[in-house]
Amino acid sequence: MGVLKGSVTYSKLYVRGALPADVHARFLERIRARGFKPLVPEDEDDAAVGWVPIERPYDDPQEGLGLGREGESAGSARLGFDASGVFFGSYLNLGMRLDRWKFPAALIKARMAAAERELKLKTGKERISKLEKAELKEMVLKKLRRDGVPVSSFADFSWSLETGELRFFSKSKAHLEYFYELFEKTFQLRLLPSGCYVGAVAVGALPSQLEAATPTPFALRPPPSASEVSS
Amino acid sequence: MIVGMEGVLNKLDPKPESEEGREAGAEGEGEGRVSLAEAIETRKFLGREFLVWFWFLTEIYEQKLQIPGLGEGRRAEGEGGDCDAWLEKSIVFESLTESGKEKASLSGVAPSGGPESREALRQGKTPVKAKIAIRLPEGGRREAEGERAGCAGGDFSFVFDADHYSISNAKIPALLKGQGDDPFQERMTLIEQLEGIVDLFYQQFLAIRVSSDWNRVVGPAIRSWMSDDGSPYELLRAKLGTIR
Numbered sequence: 001m002g003v004l005k006g007s008v009t010y011s012k013l014y015v016r017g018a019l020p021a022d023v024h025a026r027f028l029e030r031i032r033a034r035g036f037k038p039l040v041p042e043d044e045d046d047a048a049v050g051w052v053p054i055e056r057p058y059d060d061p062q063e064g065l066g067l068g069r070e071g072e073s074a075g076s077a078r079l080g081f082d083a084s085g086v087f088f089g090s091y092l093n094l095g096m097r098l099d100r101w102k103f104p105a106a107l108i109k110a111r112m113a114a115a116e117r118e119l120k121l122k123t124g125k126e127r128i129s130k131l132e133k134a135e136l137k138e139m140v141l142k143k144l145r146r147d148g149v150p151v152s153s154f155a156d157f158s159w160s161l162e163t164g165e166l167r168f169f170s171k172s173k174a175h176l177e178y179f180y181e182l183f184e185k186t187f188q189l190r191l192l193p194s195g196c197y198v199g200a201v202a203v204g205a206l207p208s209q210l211e212a213a214t215p216t217p218f219a220l221r222p223p224p225s226a227s228e229v230s231s
Numbered sequence: 232m233i234v235g236m237e238g239v240l241n242k243l244d245p246k247p248e249s250e251e252g253r254e255a256g257a258e259g260e261g262e263g264r265v266s267l268a269e270a271i272e273t274r275k276f277l278g279r280e281f282l283v284w285f286w287f288l289t290e291i292y293e294q295k296l297q298i299p300g301l302g303e304g305r306r307a308e309g310e311g312g313d314c315d316a317w318l319e320k321s322i323v324f325e326s327l328t329e330s331g332k333e334k335a336s337l338s339g340v341a342p343s344g345g346p347e348s349r350e351a352l353r354q355g356k357t358p359v360k361a362k363i364a365i366r367l368p369e370g371g372r373r374e375a376e377g378e379r380a381g382c383a384g385g386d387f388s389f390v391f392d393a394d395h396y397s398i399s400n401a402k403i404p405a406l407l408k409g410q411g412d413d414p415f416q417e418r419m420t421l422i423e424q425l426e427g428i429v430d431l432f433y434q435q436f437l438a439i440r441v442s443s444d445w446n447r448v449v450g451p452a453i454r455s456w457m458s459d460d461g462s463p464y465e466l467l468r469a470k471l472g473t474i475r
Contacts, residue, residue, distance in 0.1 A: 004415055008389070008401035008422060088415050158419060167422070171399060196278040197271045199396040203434035209441040211265055215276040216450055218283065218457065219355030 002169025003054050003093050003156045010167040011176060014198065017189035019161060024083050027092065027187065032081050034186045036097045041145035047100040048150075049178045051186070053080045054095045057154040092159045098178055099150040101141070111140045155179070166191070278393035279357040281436045286343055286358065287453050289317050291464040291471075298428055299435045314428075315366040318343035319388070324356035352457045357393075362400075364388040365428060387425045396433070401425060448472075 002010055020026040036050030052059070059080070086092060115136045116128055128136070155170035157179070168179055180191055192198060200210055265273070288296060298312045321338040335351050342348055343361065352358075365387045385404025392399060403421040439445055452470050455462045 004418070007399075008403060009399035010397075012397060012426075088413075091415075091419065093415070171397075193271075194396060195271050195275070196281075196394070196396045197274040199430070199433060200274070200277060200437055203430050203437065205434075205437045205441065207270065210274055210277070210437075211270060213274070213277065213441060216280055216445070218352055218357065218453065 002167075003095075003158045006169075008169075009171060010169045011171055012194040013166045013168060014192040014194065014202075015159060015164045015166050015187075015189050016192055019189075023161065024087055028081060028083060028086065030186050030188075031086065031094065034182060035081060036099075039099050039101065039145075039150045041142055047098065047178075049096065049098045049182055051081070051182070052095040052097045052154070053085045054093050054156045055085065056080060057095045057097050057156075058152065088158075090160060090162045092161055093156065094159075095154055095156040096175070096179055096182060097152065097154050098175065099152045101145055101148075102151040103141075103144050103148070108137075108140065108144070111144065112137060115140055275394045276357075277437070277440070278396045279359060280440065281396075281433055282358045282361055282391060282393040283352070283453060284436050284439075284449070285316075285363070285432060286318055286361070287456055290344070291452075291456060291467045293464070298431055300431050313368060315364075317341070317364050318361050319364050320362045321360070321390075322348060322358055322362070323360040324348075324351040325359045326354070326356040328355075346459075349457050349459060359393050360390060361393075362388060362390050365425075367428075387421075387428075389425065391429070398426065398429065 002008060031051050034050055036052045037048060039045070039048040086094060112133075116133070119128060119132065119136065120126070153172075153175070155168065155172070155175045157166055157168040159166040168176070170176070170179075184190060194202070197210060201207060294315045294317045296314055296316045298314050319341055321336065322343050324335045324337075326333050333356065335347075335356060337343075337345065337347055337351075339345070367385060367387070369385075387401065387403055389398045389401035391397075401422070403418070403425060439449055448470060452467050456467060
């Protein structure tokens with residue numbers, strides 16, 4: 001929730017590539033195409049990821065009242081992807097929602113044990129084959145999914161279309177992995193993470209000078225060797 | 232000068248559209264250049280050295296620093312904006328030894344001022360994370376409003392991750408009052424301002440780091456400060472002269 005409020009913790013990235021001429025229309029179309037669609041228990045996927053408006057990340061399409069504008073697809077209309085909710089001056093602001101089915105391993109284990117007992121009773125078998133175990137696991141997970149709700153998380157970003165700088169308000173590795181993929185597929189542009197080297201070039205340092213630099217030995221005495229540490 | 236995005240990409244990858252260029256990362260300025268991925272991975276030490284240098288400056292200048300370039304055009308050439316800057320609350324050191332990675336975390340009101348911190352440096356550990364506070368005078372807001380690095384006065388604090396040159400848990404001043412009715416724009420201005428200040432210090436550090444002054448003057452001054460050899464800060468400041 002960093003774009004509008006909350007903790008200012010972000011990963012800085014640079015967007016590489018040229019923007020299309022009709023940037024607002026083209027990007028809105030692409031954002032709508034990859035808008036968030038909630039997980040359903042019958043899906044094979046363990047995770048669902050997609051774009052959501054930064055101000056209403058948890059407005060699921062099926063929870064809406066169907067008041068979207070005429071001509072828009074139901075889901076995207078309810079998710080509110082209009083230009084004023086995405087473009088803030090020269091910035092593009094958007095949220096990424098990631099829903100995943102996640103159940104404690106102990107719960108799955110307990111449910112599996114119960115299901116195996118039930119199957120043994122029903123079939124009179126002493127042992128259960130690997131295939132039967134796999135089928136049972138699938139049934140157990142489906143039941144858990146029907147009875148539960150996915151674990152939902154959200155991270156937003158602000159992208160300056162003028163400078164190409166993008167701040168993704170999360171440092172979670174999982175968020176970043178999903179974000180890179182979703183962003184690059186949606187906008188057909190590439191992302192470059194900032195860091196000591198890229199940040200140095202961004203403030204005017206020459207790559208050749210940076211590459212020639214070697215670490216400064218600040219230590220006034222060498223670090224203890226392994227044998228010294230153990231003795 | 233902070234170079235524009237186009238400039239950054241041109242330097243890193245002169246042919247971003249070519250498949251070859253993409254595969255190789257960066258070609259840059261000729262033969263023998265390392266790939267972009269390798270450069271990113273192997274130049275992380277610059278972030279740690281930047282943090283040591285910044286910490287050193289805050290101590291020997293007793294928290295009174297000049298932000299290079301802040302208020303440029305409104306102040307005399309060569310003079311930057313003033314600020315108070317210090318390290319506070321937590322600092323984390325790391326070193327690589329034969330037995331693996333060693334980590335030391337110190338926390339308190341100002342752990343960087345304690346003897347343990349400089350002892351960690353003396354043992355070859357370098358800071359990987361530290362909480363930094365920067366206080367800008369109120370006047371700065373009027374002087375440089377709208378500029379990337381200059382504008383609102385107030386207190387900023389953040390955790391600086393040296394290996395990734397990144398900011399987290401930043402506290403920015405309360406949103407500007409009476410400067411418009413767009414909280415997003417104001418928030419982003421403050422975030423960019425903070426980032427701009429860090430970038431200006433990094434830029435200053437790098438200019439010295441790649442020059443002969445680093446090994447000739449700055450490195451020995453930092454070692455003298457680290458060793459607590461009794462050199463008065465005044466003497467260290469005189470040694471640095473105008474190159475800081």
